[in-house]
Amino acid sequence: MSSFFKLDERSERINGQISFYILMLTQAALALLIAYKRYIQGLDTSYYESFSAILLLSMLSYWAARLYLSSILPVISLRKLALLYIVLVMLIEIPTFLIVGMPEPEHWYEVLYPFIGVGVILGFYAIVAHLGKRRLQKELGE
DSSP, X not given: OOGGGOOOHHHHHHHHHHHHHHHHHHHHHHHHHHHIIIIISOOOGGGTHHHHXXXXXXXXXXXXXXXXXXXXXXXOOHHHHHHHHHHHHHHHHHHHXXXXXXXXXXXXXGGHHXXXXXXXXXXXXXXXXXXXXXXXXXXXXX
16 A cells, blocks of 8 residues: 555554445345345346346455455365265255256256356355465465
């Protein structure tokens, strides 16, 4: 940060808290708006899917940045990630099939959603954890 905007630790902490609370309130308001449009107004998802996408992007990017910059995520080995992947997919797939049943042949691709979703989430976690650890090691090395 330039010397013109030199802040002490207390000011930085207060600015961080203000930013966190404003972002949290904005995300909560957006989530409430989505719930209102869905459950109270009974609108089709096409009316609020852009709000959902913005909320998802905002939440994921906020937590990814926080986790990356704090470097608090443990880096999980590939073997444990694979085991976690299998367990999470089974926790989603088995109850879904027991409740809903097998999808129709023309909707068979829906079976892949948990496999892809869990893979994306665990891959995202692994990348952020690895980059955060690398960033911390680089900072400690300087």
